[in-house]
Amino acid sequence: EIVLTQSPGTLSLSPGERATLSCRASQSVSSSYLAWYQQKPGQAPRLLIYGASSRATGIPDRFSGSGSGTDFTLTISRLEPEDFAVYYCQQYGSSPLAFGQGTKVEIK
């Protein structure tokens, strides 16, 4: 069973700054089967990235994903006010499917 650990737990940044979120897996994630989701309070999660680096439909290009093996990164190049939220990584390369515990990006 793969365990995903996200860091930091909370990221305090200002609009316009760059955000770098980390997701580390306890074992290699096969074929970079890793996704990222954004969740705002009271809302369902929204798919941002799949396959470690492919943006989902309609996702702005300020969101980018990278990484392979056990280390993955979500980067938001310039934070917009609507980007302050909680972000989760999810691996789908092996059973059971697993999520990280989340990183909260809050306004500094």
Place this chain on the structure above:
Amino acid sequence: QVQLVESGGGVVQPGGSLRLSCAASGFTFSSYGMHWVRQAPGKGLEWVAFIRYDGSNKYYADSVKGRFTISRDNSKNTLYLQMNSLRAEDTAVYYCAKDLGLYDAKYYFDYWGQGTLVTVSS
């Protein structure tokens, strides 16, 4: 547009049962695998169960195996989750989520419902 609407949540006593439904529209429901994902209050996301587009394969998280049953009725465009022997730790918002893969499941989620809250308490 794709819509997923969950229903059936509520308050139930420990050991009790509940059946959740998810009504789907805006896509060919019978061509896609579907999942249930839950989120305990103030906590992260936990995958619960998956069913193949035709219902022929089902997978469960260890935490619910033997207690929960996922099913679907493609003639009604509806997904179900039968939850038995409920425990306090099953308290969560339950989301249904569409798998991105057409027939061939990808095991990640491109659309989610708004969720239904299940509270297990005496």
